[in-house]
Amino acid sequence: MDLLKNLTESQKKAVLHKQGPLLVIAGPGSGKTRVITHRIACLIESGVKPWNICAITFTNKASVEMQNRVASMGVPSGVNLSTFHSLCVRLIRQYAQQAGITSNFSIYDDSDQKRVIKQAIADADLSVSNFAPAKMLNAISNLKNELETAESLKTRADEYFAKSLAKIYEKYQKILTENNALDFDDLLMKVAFLLREHPDVRSELNNRFKYLLVDEYQDTNHAQYQIVKGLAIEHQNICVTGDPDQSIYRWRGADIRNIMSFEKDWPHATVVKLEENFRSCQSILTAADKLIANNKNRKVKALIATIKGGEDIRITDYEDDTAEAYGLSKNIKKLIEDGQSPSEIAVFYRVNSMSRILEEALVQNKIPYQIVRGVEFYGRKEIRDMLAYLKLLVNPADNVALQRIINTPVRGIGKTTIDKIAEYASSAGIPIFEALKKTQLKELLNASTQAKLAKFVALIESFQNMTDGPVAPLMEKVFTVTKLADTTGDDKNKSESAIDNVNELINSAGIYDQQSEKPNLTDYLQAIALYSDSDAYDASQPKVALMTLHAAKGLEFDNVFIIGLEDGILPHERSAVSQDEFEEERRLFFVGITRARKRLFISYADYRTTRGQFLRTIPSPFLVEIGYNPLSSPAAGFTEKKQDFSSSEFGYDTSSSQIESAIKPIASPQRQASQASQPYIAGQLVSHKKFGFGRVQQFIEMGDNSIVVVNFNAGHTRSLMLKYANLDIVNKKGD
DNA sequence: GCGAGTTATGTTTTT
DNA sequence: CATAACTCGC
Secondary structure, eight states, rough: OOOGTOOOHHHOOOOOOOOOOOOEEEOSSSHHHHHHHHHHHHHHHHEEEEEEEEEESSHHHHHHHHHHHHHHTTTOOOOOEEEEHHHHHHHHHHTTTHHSSTTTEEEOHHHHHHHHHHHHHTTOOTTTTTTTTHHHHHHHHHHHHHOOOHHHHHHOOOHHHHEEEEHHHHHHHHHHTTTTEEEHHHHHHHHHHHHHHHHHHHHHHHHHHHHEESSGGGGGHHHHHHHHHHHTTTTTEEEEEOOGGGOOOOOGGGOOOHHHTTHHHTTTTTEEEOEEEEOOOOHHHHHHHHHTOOOOSHHHHOOOEEOOOOOEEEEEEEEEHHHHHHHHHHHHHHHTTTOOGGGGGEESSSSSHHHHHHHHHHHHHTTTEEESSTTTTSSSSHHHHHHHHHHHHHHHHHHHHHHHHHTSSEEEEEHHHHHHHHHHHHHHHSSHHHTTTTHHHHSSSHHHHHHHHHHHHHHHHTGGSSSSHHHHHHHHHHHHHHHHHHHTOSGGGGGGHHHHHHHHHHHHHHHHHHHHOOOOOHHHHHHHHHHOGGGGGOOTTTEEEEEEEETTTTTTTTEEEOOOOOTTTBBTTTTTHHHHHHHHHHHHHHHHHHTTTEEEEEEEEEEEEETEEEEEEEBOHHHTTTTTOOOOOTTTTTTEEOOOOOGGGSSOTTTTHHHEEEEEEEOOHHHHHHHHHHHHHOTTEETTTTTEEEEEEEEEOOOGOOEEEEEESOOOEEEEEEHEEEEEEOOTTTO
């Protein structure tokens, strides 16, 4: 068959497997995406209708890309291609009644959730200081991903914390229900329950999606696992692809066991392993292989290079984070001068905050770049305000949206009034927007407040006949009529960009209007709730891509830079507590390394500014694991560079005072002062004759009896009397 | 009720 | 360091 002519034998086997369960264990760069697209094309060629195929990808971006690839193979359109979450929204809307919700539901993102959880904790008569909202949300999210309801938790909870959590969970869910809202986890849970409890729906869907494909299966959580099972249980035509070594979403509930035990769940499964790598050169694969071999909880899989030759991995030890940023920019500049396209260059880092200094250096060097970031755009105040108006229009029960905008822009409706209304609404068991129209409420308020509220209600109602139809004109109207346009970005310098942002939102709504057959506000809002800025990453732009290691999943570049190979950053300090989490950090680095085709640059800095503190760092243990020892001369396959800072070397103008202070933090008066008054500050690297290297956790000032608490690298924490501790402050090399 | 100014606080990764 | 929460004066 013509379609298959460029595929290997194992790829062909996977593509041509027509009936029954199929597991494709595919290492990095093994042509996994190709297998999926070809499989879809082959299925259609063999007579399967496109609309009977459902392919699930990990991100919206991946879904769009896959759609394009399938289309480019000359396959008729109509394949259902989406993420789990988008698919769930569609199914919930279609089976709204069985799912027990009306289809105009709001989707709450993390900032909405935060508001709700605080209310829930209060409703449960508990305090936010004992039950940290973020922790509670996390716990609830985990429970939902495990498909555990508040009721079920309540029956099994036997100690105080679990009981309290159950109570909070219950209240949290109650608020969501009252607001006719779902959070991200609910989307999955609803569908999982729908499939479990409505056999008729399940059969209908099995019949509709006769072939199910799931990419990145190693990162599915239990809810997603159950959805997959429900959607394929009757026909068994389930094809999943993934790589256990690239599972990096354990913290979000991803369960590596889903892929590890696929053969047990689907006894007749065919398993195809793709171990050849068509992406990276040998030195890169060797490093990746060595690294991942350190993971204990793992099925051994080979990485077989098919590309011969290649360059050494370049590892650079920089003086500090600024030197790293400028040194890296210099390297990028050189690559571009040597003919590399900026779009073939990417920089990966562990945390988003590391991008800031890079941006500065790239701007200085006039290197075009784009940042691939999570929810930056939709998290902006002005955007959230706009969307809150719109959400309220389609879902008047959405109290969170209402409370966001009832006094934005300011209309003289303050906290006291809102509290009164909210209390009345909750006692009457009606949404706040309903309550605003009740005469009983009006009796509680004075005339001027009543007038303000009536005006607000009239304002909202004036838009309500526009929710069916194009979104952009409505948005524009809302923006001006509410006077949001006049007040947006009032805080001085931000005004311009804030209005630009809203205009950008309106533009994107215009594109939505054009692209959808029947544009309407509900549909639009539910779609963009699942959209993230990383979906906007445009690989075709001639720009260097900056992103977190997580965002790098599924991508590949000729030239890859991975920065911040330091203990506490990669592996991240918050992840190094358990073996499982530590192994996930290793997989994260593995994912980063294996994105590179030709050149891989790895760097670490001796000093890094973290949370405003300029601290000595320890090189990442992963450096040793890829075969590079920071303390000895480089092994085969590596080129090492030690770069001492010198401003001239980086080719920028040191006369700019802003830059100068940024690159010479050693001389900052602030730090000198803190060292003079306190010999030890948290985070300071110290060494002890007996315990070795460690990091100061806390310094308790008590004059002669001061105590230093130190986390030693050996793994234990000790409190030492300063006068007996005999600690040495570890300074930079050569001091 | 509002907003400027101050103080506390919390920090990974994201659909 | 950056933002959220809070205080205080109008």
